Amino acid sequence: MVTQTKTLGEFIIENQEYFKYSSGELSRLINSIRLAAKVVNHEVNKAGLVDIIGAAGDTNIQGEHQQKLDVYANTKFIQTMTKRNIVCGIASEEEDDFIAVNSQDENHQNKYVVLIDPLDGSSNIDVNVSVGTIFSIYRRVTPVGTPVTIADFLQKGNQQVAAGYIVYGTSTMLVYTTGHGVNGFTLNPAIGTFYLSHPDMQFPEDGKIYSVNEGNYIHFPQGIKNYIKYCQMEEGDRPYTSRYIGSLVSDFHRNMIKGGIYLYPKSSKMYEGKLRLLYECNPLAYIAEQANGKASDGFTRILDIEPTELHQRVPFICGSKNMVEKAEEFMKDARNLN
Numbered sequence: 001m002v003t004q005t006k007t008l009g010e011f012i013i014e015n016q017e018y019f020k021y022s023s024g025e026l027s028r029l030i031n032s033i034r035l036a037a038k039v040v041n042h043e044v045n046k047a048g049l050v051d052i053i054g055a056a057g058d059t060n061i062q063g064e065h066q067q068k069l070d071v072y073a074n075t076k077f078i079q080t081m082t083k084r085n086i087v088c089g090i091a092s093e094e095e096d097d098f099i100a101v102n103s104q105d106e107n108h109q110n111k112y113v114v115l116i117d118p119l120d121g122s123s124n125i126d127v128n129v130s131v132g133t134i135f136s137i138y139r140r141v142t143p144v145g146t147p148v149t150i151a152d153f154l155q156k157g158n159q160q161v162a163a164g165y166i167v168y169g170t171s172t173m174l175v176y177t178t179g180h181g182v183n184g185f186t187l188n189p190a191i192g193t194f195y196l197s198h199p200d201m202q203f204p205e206d207g208k209i210y211s212v213n214e215g216n217y218i219h220f221p222q223g224i225k226n227y228i229k230y231c232q233m234e235e236g237d238r239p240y241t242s243r244y245i246g247s248l249v250s251d252f253h254r255n256m257i258k259g260g261i262y263l264y265p266k267s268s269k270m271y272e273g274k275l276r277l278l279y280e281c282n283p284l285a286y287i288a289e290q291a292n293g294k295a296s297d298g299f300t301r302i303l304d305i306e307p308t309e310l311h312q313r314v315p316f317i318c319g320s321k322n323m324v325e326k327a328e329e330f331m332k333d334a335r336n337l338n
């Protein structure tokens, strides 16, 4: 007998019990992200087609001005969360400052803020490589009913109440955690429903894949250089395999399933690294830890880093626990030698 796989909607309702003191707002928020993900997925999947049509003139097939997909995705996620009056604030990679969502309702009680990278890796769209959305959700820290302030967004990653990503790949998946493990849902595009396809996702403790842009090798700190050479040595279960898609969500997702480590270290070219703490590293670090993986900047747990500004960058090492700890060892040894 074919068992009817659970839908994301059913799963959210079932997990509402974890939030018995919540007004269901978090569930409605995750539902709104689910809806926006379907809309963006539809647009991402026809990007190549639209581009061809867009090149014939400066309008797309709907007669709208062709919008860059990352701007389009940003607009869709912000519209969906704002229109449904679910959050009190939004910060996005595509927006210089945060957006205060003040409902007309004078007893505006929304208590969650969302930080989002609406379409990470969008430069890969033109070459048909998978891209992703990453989101992070916090309870506000300023009084409910007042306009949000930057303090509501500059919270440590260990204060997140939920985090997740959508990967627009060979299939579209939504993977998220609310602090009770990590679950993955695959979209059936024929009916527009996400189904639970990857329950209780876990990072294997070890792996044989390392993901880093080796083109930056000469600019890396010595500890990272030493770790990369360690991955490449003929010894024990090494050399590891190098796999680097250049799309963070895709590299992270593959490593969580197969085991592996992703590194975007600081370098002499990018002293703080490239990836953003609040809407890339923190949400993925939360998911990694919920899946028994690990995430640090090489020395400090990502989720313990005190944010200082909305778009700050941090070095990012994330994946299978034993691999991250080995990389941290090389970083510490090299620092002790300096």
Ligand code: P6P
Pocket (backbone or CB within 6 Å): 120, 121, 122, 123, 213, 246, 247, 248, 249, 251, 274
């Ligand atoms: P590089 C995409 O621009 C991104 O933010 C991540 O998705 C990806 O892992 C990384 O940057 C790739 O950066 O410098 O290796 O091209």
